[in-house]
Amino acid sequence: MVIELPPDFKEFLRLLNCHSADYLVIGGFAVGFHGYPRSTSDIDIWISKTPENVIRVVAAIREFGFDTPNLTPELFLQQRKIVRMGHPPVRIEVMNEIDGVTFDDCRSGRVLTEFDGLPVHVIGLADLRLNKTASGRPKDLDDLQQLP
Template sequence: MGIPQNSVWKTRLVQCGFPDRSFDIEFWQEQGDEAIFAAAWEMVELAEEISHGRKPTLQRELLQLLNEFEVEYLIIGGFAVMKYGEPRYTKDLDVWVHNSPQNSLRAVEALKKFGAPLDHDGVTAETFAGKQVVYQIGIAPVRIDILTEITGVEFPNAWRKRVASTFFGVPVHFISLDDLVANKHALGRSSDLKDLTQNPKRATPEK
């Protein structure tokens, strides 16, 4: 059998060292964001025994509503690491919202239409105007975490450098690669940093 004829396979030779992740990262970056997220969702399906073919409907619906209400938000966390790397298993979708008064009000309106039990949970626009707030919806692996603050990065600067993409067909905003690296540096996430710093699109950080 072997490698089928007339097929293209990526290969490389590494001598005097151990292969890093750049080979796989380069491949997945060539495939694009949607292919990365689809492969990651297949990992969730296999690990959690979710019926095959079920898409992350709730996540898509919430992102559509955030767009509809013009909420300023950035996707961070595992899906952001994937965007700049390769598919990986993640149990949640992390969404960072700007905690300005106007944006907090828009976020609450979007969540109301989404059906989140805000009154039951005591969540108001003032809630999202605060710092260090995390509102969790659902149970892993299909949980959504909404945050108002992350370590090492300020939202206004990150928003100006946001990166447009799509998430299962929905237009979305991602944190930039350099801001994601800054966040992981501040958190001390060495495993994420090792993959992210191998992305050729990353700008050289200032010393």
């Protein structure tokens, strides 16, 4: 399946790659990649919460043009932080924790693929299922029913 990205999503993922950030695409884009294409109002990026990685992520966010005084690497070292950029349907959400799984556990099952010609890392299907189950939101439970 070919996944096309809005220009802002593509540019942000390119910058994460350029800065060697450790990340996984999760949420609706991951659900679509794994076999249930559905509409989504954003792209969800989950980052590894190591001191070295959050420095790379903040550098990518700043180069993307989102530089506010409270955007520091320390922000992403705190628990359950999300940075939102843009407005639906072109919103980018960067988070450091998700329900049901740890980044280190998901690293080995991640899938390296291409979205719109750009290499990206996507959460593996088994880990996506664990996350959706732990989240328990109605749309996550629907995703679980629809995934292969």
